[in-house]
Amino acid sequence: MPLRRWLNEATPLPGAPRARALTVDADAWREAARAVAAAGGRSITLWAAGGGRTLRAAFATGPGVLVLSLPLAAGAETYPGIEDLFPCANRLQRAVADLSGPRSTDTDTRPWLRHAAWPADYHPLVAQGGPAAADGTAVEVYPFVRVEGEGVHEIPVGPVHAGVIEPGHFRFSVVGEKILRLEERLGYAHKGIERRFQSMALLDGHRLAARVSGDSAVAYSWAYCQALEGMAGTEVPPRAVWLRALGLELERMANHLGDLGALGNDAGFAFGLAQFSRLKEQLLRATEHALGQRYLFDFVVPGGVGVDPAPEALRALGACAEDIQREVVRLREIYDEHAGVRDRFNGAGTVLPELAARLGLTGLAGRASGQAFDLRCDLPCEPYTELRPRMVVRGEGDVAARVAVRFDEFVESCRLLGEILAHLPDGPVRVSVETPAEGAFGIGLVEGWRGPVFVALEAGAAGAIGRCHPHDPSWQNWPVLEHAAIGNIVPDFPLINKSFNLAYSGHDL
Amino acid sequence: MWKTLRQIQRIGIATEPPPSPDDALRVREELQAGIREVMGRALCIRHIDAGSCNGCELEIHALHNPIYNLEGLGIRFVASPRHADLLLVTGPVSAHMEVALRRVYDATPDPKLVVALGDCGCTGGVFGESYACRGRVSNIIPVDVAVPGCPPAPNSILTAILTAITASKRAP
Ligand code: SF4
Numbered sequence: 001m002p003l004r005r006w007l008n009e010a011t012p013l014p015g016a017p018r019a020r021a022l023t024v025d026a027d028a029w030r031e032a033a034r035a036v037a038a039a040g041g042r043s044i045t046l047w048a049a050g051g052g053r054t055l056r057a058a059f060a061t062g063p064g065v066l067v068l069s070l071p072l073a074a075g076a077e078t079y080p081g082i083e084d085l086f087p088c089a090n091r092l093q094r095a096v097a098d099l100s101g102p103r104s105t106d107t108d109t110r111p112w113l114r115h116a117a118w119p120a121d122y123h124p125l126v127a128q129g130g131p132a133a134a135d136g137t138a139v140e141v142y143p144f145v146r147v148e149g150e151g152v153h154e155i156p157v158g159p160v161h162a163g164v165i166e167p168g169h170f171r172f173s174v175v176g177e178k179i180l181r182l183e184e185r186l187g188y189a190h191k192g193i194e195r196r197f198q199s200m201a202l203l204d205g206h207r208l209a210a211r212v213s214g215d216s217a218v219a220y221s222w223a224y225c226q227a228l229e230g231m232a233g234t235e236v237p238p239r240a241v242w243l244r245a246l247g248l249e250l251e252r253m254a255n256h257l258g259d260l261g262a263l264g265n266d267a268g269f270a271f272g273l274a275q276f277s278r279l280k281e282q283l284l285r286a287t288e289h290a291l292g293q294r295y296l297f298d299f300v301v302p303g304g305v306g307v308d309p310a311p312e313a314l315r316a317l318g319a320c321a322e323d324i325q326r327e328v329v330r331l332r333e334i335y336d337e338h339a340g341v342r343d344r345f346n347g348a349g350t351v352l353p354e355l356a357a358r359l360g361l362t363g364l365a366g367r368a369s370g371q372a373f374d375l376r377c378d379l380p381c382e383p384y385t386e387l388r389p390r391m392v393v394r395g396e397g398d399v400a401a402r403v404a405v406r407f408d409e410f411v412e413s414c415r416l417l418g419e420i421l422a423h424l425p426d427g428p429v430r431v432s433v434e435t436p437a438e439g440a441f442g443i444g445l446v447e448g449w450r451g452p453v454f455v456a457l458e459a460g461a462a463g464a465i466g467r468c469h470p471h472d473p474s475w476q477n478w479p480v481l482e483h484a485a486i487g488n489i490v491p492d493f494p495l496i497n498k499s500f501n502l503a504y505s506g507h508d509l
Numbered sequence: 510m511w512k513t514l515r516q517i518q519r520i521g522i523a524t525e526p527p528p529s530p531d532d533a534l535r536v537r538e539e540l541q542a543g544i545r546e547v548m549g550r551a552l553c554i555r556h557i558d559a560g561s562c563n564g565c566e567l568e569i570h571a572l573h574n575p576i577y578n579l580e581g582l583g584i585r586f587v588a589s590p591r592h593a594d595l596l597l598v599t600g601p602v603s604a605h606m607e608v609a610l611r612r613v614y615d616a617t618p619d620p621k622l623v624v625a626l627g628d629c630g631c632t633g634g635v636f637g638e639s640y641a642c643r644g645r646v647s648n649i650i651p652v653d654v655a656v657p658g659c660p661p662a663p664n665s666i667l668t669a670i671l672t673a674i675t676a677s678k679r680a681p
Contacts, residue, residue, distance in 0.1 A: 117604035214564025
């Protein structure tokens with residue numbers, strides 16, 4: 001059955017634009033997923049709800065978002081895996097087994113988010129209390145895939161890294177300097193976010209959502225509120241909607257500035273770090289002056305935004321962005337003309353479009369590898385329907401392409417910022433939100449700076465959160481980084497890794 | 510090359526002069542004096558993310574920009590706990606980082622100064638304590654100074670580092 005038919009059978013889902021939901025049985029689960037894959041759709045995420053007895057999967061397709069629900073039959077402990085159709089499902093399915101219990105029929109049954117801190121038969125999203133014995137000293141023995149051959153040796157790195165970065169473990173198999181294989185072991189930052197949601201009120205969850213991955217606070221809190229407001233039937237005032245977009249673009253600009261500096265530094269050009277980090281500081285200060293916070297952790301709130309900026313501060317913000325843009329254009333010339341930087345950027349960590357499509361590379365990194373997908377253009381919510389952002393796509397798929405996408409997106413975000421400031425509607429910035437009834441279900445989907453940020457929200461009894469599943473695009477992109485590293489030399493890995501700049505916390509939950 | 514030099518010349522020194530007697534720079538002057546007294550000429554910091562949301566890391570990075578110019582104050586981030594005078598710990602401690610955090614602490618030579626950063630480091634923050642989360646840093650290792658904020662601003666982080674050094678001076 002073609003995708004169009006599945007979508008026709010599905011019913012509208014509150015929250016994100018053009019979202020539809022469909023309940024299926026085990027056979028239809030795979031058939032529908034196959035139809036999505038055949039139509040060039042992308043997997044967004046996969047999770048378990050309903051006390052671990054209902055599997056859900058979300059897909060982005062041309063006509064809209066499709067959320068499948070598969071209630072497990074009584075006694076059933078497995079469901080059909082979809083790793084062959086969407087490779088990123090591998091880790092998602094293992095995480096479902098760790099946190100909720102049900103296993104997929106796919107063959108990789110290693111734990112993913114669970115290490116040794118709680119026993120395998122304890123499923124935190126289903127269990128009532130805590131695990132019987134919490135062991136603070138247990139160390140996990142994880143079965144890494146071993147590469148055999150003459151002169152092959154392993155380099156284990158992490159979870160504590162040499163720089164100021166999040167925790168994670170990388171296992172390199174190398175010959176000399178050359179990387180034959182990279183295997184990631186993540187989950188170190190797992191702090192029980194999904195379970196924590198279940199102890200919070202629906203009208204309070206945006207605070208935790210903003211802290212799933214701090215560098216994407218606006219994207220997550222907006223996605224959360226989009227789901228909640230859809231469920232509650234809230235009309236968010238236009239001024240608030242436009243201010244949310246302002247916050248989202250500021251978040252994109254700040255992160256891109258930070259990365260562009262760090263990438264120059266990793267290529268041995270400390271000048272770049274000094275220049276870009278100075279510009280980022282300027283932007284953060286102007287953001288704080290206008291919106292009250294350097295990082296917008298508590299800006300997007302249910303029903304609108306938390307502050308109504310003064311016109312003078314917005315003017316200053318606009319002027320600051322224009323200044324910074326002029327500097328960025330100058331610095332881009334310097335990066336482009338610097339032989340040493342070019343040499344390190346070009347051809348490093350290449351993911352060609354064909355591989356990117358097969359593995360589901362998404363967001364910024366995807367667009368650097370020919371994956372022309374940006375929610376702001378493909379499934380826009382307000383005000384992007386009016387702003388009409390220009391999508392930035394490159395085909396080379398190397399570090400240089402990921403740098404170029406950042407440069408171009410920065411300039412485009414400056415343009416959007418100017419548009420937003422010029423056309424910001426008047427009126428209130430917040431309305432009250434009714435508490436959705438128990439059982440209500442909605443999703444939020446927002447293009448964060450790294451890629452699509454997704455939140456699924458289900459209402460529990462008496463205004464509590466029944467289930468909340470946040471999803472970071474890093475889930476899609478971490479496995480692709482393993483491919484990007486192959487054939488490169490170990491000393492180039494920090495640069496390649498930085499060019500993806502994936503989230504640990506957002507992934508580990 | 511010419512453009513690079515011109516840019517450096519055009520921007521000049523971005524490090525800020527003191528805006529007022531009790532603001533950012535006063536912190537720095539005290540800090541420098543404190544470091545000189547206790548550490549000789551330089552303070553080496555090892556950062557450990559024990560499970561943060563990565564927001565606190567963003568503000569630690571900001572300390573390296575030319576405006577705060579941390580290295581100009583003689584403070585350096587080092588790659589190994591064995592080289593560190595002070596541990597800067599972010600996040601609530603996730604259960605999966607508990608062992609690593611203890612090991613880093615054990616590997617750090619005396620005096621082991623510890624600064625716990627952010628609401629999470631102080632109290633566990635929004636994440637609290639659970640099957641996967643041990644909450645505040647002091648639940649796992651001794652902490653000298655805890656600085657609130659979500660995330661704390663760069664100047665608050667500097668203040669915290671200073672306070673840690675001062676506290677250690679009082680110790681026998
Ligand atoms: S204190 Fe705030 S910014 Fe820092 S790790 Fe915790 S939630 Fe993130």
